[in-house]
Amino acid sequence: MNNQSIVTEFDEQLSAYFDGELGDGSLDAGDAESLGATLRALVNAETPGDLDSDEELAAKLADLAFMRTMIVGALEHQAERVPEARFEQVWDGFEQALERESRLQEAAEAPPSVWQRLSEWIRPVRLPLAVVGAAGALVLVFARSAGAPNDVGAHDPAVAANSQPSNTQDEPASDAEPTAQARTNPAPAPAPEPVPRVAVAPEPPSPEIAPEMYPQPEPGEAEIRRIEFGGRTGTISQVEGTRGTTTVIWVTEDDGPVDSERSL
Amino acid sequence: MTHRSTYSKSLAFSLAPALTTALVFGLPALAGVLALATPSVSQATVQDSACRIHAVEALEKGEGGIPANLDFLADRLRAPEFARYREFRLIDTLDFKLELNKVVDHKFKSGHNVELTLLGEKDSKLELNTKLKRGSSNLVDMDFVVGSNQIMLIPVRRGDQTIIFAYQCKHR
Structure with missing residues (x-):
C-alpha cells in the first residue's frame, strides 16, 4: 500500500466518520483499523498528547462541517425561495396532464363512428374506387354528349317535317311559296336511305270543361209559392203538350226604352 | 283436443x-x-243543384219552325199557346251552379238578367227563387218548386217579339 492510497482511504474514513457511518466493526484489517482507532481517539480525546495529527484531523473535520453547512444552507435557501403558489401551479399542471391523458385514453377506447368504419373499410380500396368512379364519370359525360341533339339536326327539315308543311309523295303539296333557293336549284334527288325522323309530340289538348249533361226534360208542373210581376202584365198558365203539362209564366214588358244589349 | x-x-x-x-x-x-x-232536420235539405236556362227567341214572322237544337222543347212549343210564333231561335244557353241560399246572376244576350237562388228541397223537388230583370226593371220575382229535370217556361213579350226562358234544374 503506497502513501497516496493510504491518504485517500483515510479521507474516506474521515468522511464516513463525519457522516456517522463509521461504526465499531466497520473496519476489519490493517491500517484501516488503526485509522479508525485514531479517529475515535481523536473524537473521544483518548490520546490528547498527539497534537499534530489531531489538529490536522480537526481541520479536515472543520472543513467537512463547513461544506455541510454551506450545502445545506444553500438548499434550504433555495427551498425557501419557492413560493407556495408555485407548488399549486405545478399540481394544477400535473392534474391537467393527467386529465388530458385520461381523455385521450377514453377517445382511444371509444367505438369508431359509422363514417370512420366506412372510411376504414374503404381505405384499402380507395384508389381502385377512385379510378372506377372517374372512368364512370367520363363514360357518362361522353355518352351524354354523344346522345344530345346538335343544333344542325334541329334545323333539319326532315326532323321538323311534322311541324312544317312539306312536299312529299306521302303528303299533299304545301301552298307555301317556294324559297328563292328552291327556285334556282332543282329539287335534289330523294335520299336513298330514309332519314330517321324525330316525332314531335302533339300539344296536349287544352282542358275544356265538358258541358254538363241534362237529360230530356220530364213533364211536370211547377209549384209557384210566391210571385211578383214588375212588367206590364203577368200570367201563370199551364201548357198541355203531348208528353205532359208544363208551367208557363207569361210576362209582358213595358214598351218604354230599356238599356239592354239586344233590342226586342 | x-x-x-x-x-x-x-x-x-x-x-x-x-x-x-x-x-x-x-x-x-x-x-x-x-x-x-x-240526416238531421237542418241537414235534410239539398246543398247544391244545377240549372240550365235556354233563351229562345220566338218570332211571329218567319218560316223556320223549331230547329233541331230545340227538339227538347218541341213538344211545348207546338202547344196552342205558342201557335202564333212561326220561328224559334236558340240565342243563349247558360248554366247556373247553385249553392244553398247563394244568388247566382247571369246576363243573357237578350239583355235580361236572371238571378237564381237555391232555397232548399221539398219532397225531393228543388225549391228556388228567380228574378228576371231587364236593366233595373224587375219583371218577375218568384219562389217556386220544380221537380228535377222538369221544364218551366217564362216567355217575356215585348211588342211582337218574345224571348222564352226555359228553366231546367236538377240535383247535382
Missing part, C-alpha cells in the same frame, strides 16, 4: 291486436260516419 286448443290460442294471439285496433279506431269512426250520414 290439445292441437285444437293450441290453434285457438295462436289464433287469438294473432287476431287480438287487429281486433283491439279495430275496436279502438273503428267504433269511433263508425259512429262518426253514422252521425254524418244520418
